[in-house]
Structures are given as structure tokens and as C-alpha cells.
């Protein structure tokens with residue numbers, strides 16, 4: 418079963434084409450990676466698919482819904498963690514979870530979520546005082562508080578130290594084990610290789626290659642996914 422079906426998606430900002438005819442599908446219960454150079458259009462794809470941005474062209478279905486026209490219904494069923502997601506400095510972990518839970522008709526039990534994701538000791542800790550790893554853990558919990566079927570994670574591990582990254586990988590695998598489909602935007606090929614069932618590599622708003630990490634590595638006749646990535650993208654930024 419497909420939870421996301423994107424066909425011919427396009428989006429321009431003023432006269433710059435950010436996404437130029439992208440097609441891809443995500444199956445239920447998979448971790449699907451989107452990788453590519455800075456400015457390739459990854460965040461724009463996620464924003465269009467999660468109902469946060471209106472597309473110019475193409476068709477989009479997420480859980481059978483049109484992300485823009487049906488966004489009220491869709492937002493009840495997905496979780497989104499966006500790049501540079503921020504909360505007020507003074508908000509406490511418990512307050513943030515309770516507030517996000519109030520946005521949903523049928524939220525998860527935020528206290529249970531806080532326990533499950535190891536945040537119970539931090540319930541009264543202020544957001545500003547959390548380390549990067551704890552902030553990311555909170556963002557994951559916030560993305561899950563609506564009890565979503567699909568979660569979008571945009572550069573979740575950027576800026577984390579190696580142990581916090583590894584910890585976050587475990588949390589993402591836990592999501593999949595619970596049957597949640599995950600779309601993961603990442604710049605790290607080791608991360609894509611370790612976590613993703615399939616990956617789309619995008620460049621200049623188009624899909625350059627798509628497949629499992631093993632397929633992409635083989636297609637690039639490369640020793641590693643990272644080598645394949647450089648071979649496919651030319652290694653530059655856009």
C-alpha cells in the first residue's frame with residue numbers, strides 16, 4: 418500500500434524552479450530518504466507533501482488526501498518536524514507536548530509519549546536549556562503526539578554529535594517498528610544507508626536516482642552509497 422504518491426510535482430519561487438516534475442511513491446511502513454545538494458528542492462517537496470505549501474503543478478496524494486485541499490484532515494494524520502523548528506525559549510518540555518496534543522482531535526497520550534522517548538526527567542526543563550540531542554528528541558516526540566501514520570523529518574540529525582545521532586537513528590527505527598511511515602531528508606549517506614529502505618537522490622528539482630541503498634550503490638558502480646551519491650550529483654552544491 419502506498420501512503421504517498423507524488424506525480425509530476427512542480428513548484429517555483431518567483432522565477433526559480435525549486436521542484437521540476439518530481440514523481441515518487443512511499444510505501445506504508447518504510448523509511449524513505451530524500452537526499453541531494455543544498456537547494457535541490459528537498460524541503461519544498463516535504464512542505465508540499467505535508468500541506469504547508471501549495472504546489473504549482475502535478476498530483477499529490479498523502480494517505481489518499483490532497484495535501485493542500487484536504488490539509489485540515491491531513492494534518493490530523495501526519496507528523497512534521499521541519500528544519501530549524503523552534504519553540505519559545507521558556508516553554509517547558511511537558512508544556513510543549515501538552516500544547517501540541519491540544520492541536521489534534523485524537524492525540525496520543527502525551528505523558529506516555531514523554532515516558533517512552535525518555536523525556537520524563539526533562540518534563541519541567543525549559544526548551545532553551547536542552548542540548549541539541551534532547552531538543553531533537555523533543556521534536557520527534559512532538560511529531561508523534563498526533564499519533565500520526567506518516568512522519569516527515571527534515572535534517573533531524575544535522576548538528577548532532579555522533580552519539581546523539583546514533584540515538585536518534587534508534588528512535589527513527591522505533592517509529593518504523595510501530596508501523597509509521599517515515600520520510601527522512603538527510604545530507605548524510607551513512608545515515609541513509611543505515612536507516613532507509615529506499616532513497617531518492619534529487620538535484621535541481623528532479624529525481625536523479627531512486628532505489629534501495631544497495632541498488633543505488635550498485636547502479637553507481639561505487640564502493641559505497643556516498644561514492645554513488647558523488648558520482649550521481651557531481652558532488653557540488655546548487
Ligand SMILES: Nc1ncnc2c1ncn2[C@@H]1O[C@H](COP(=O)(O)OP(=O)(O)OP(=O)(O)O)[C@@H](O)[C@H]1O
Pocket residue numbers: 430431433434435453454455456457458459460461462
Ligand atoms: N520561501 C522561499 N522563497 C524563495 N525561494 C525559496 C524559498 N524556499 C526555498 N527557496 C529556493 O528554492 C530552492 C530549493 O530550496 P529547498 O529549501 O527546497 O532545497 P533543499 O534541497 O531543502 O536545500 P537544503 O539542503 O539547503 O535545505 C533553493 O534555490 C531555495 O533558495
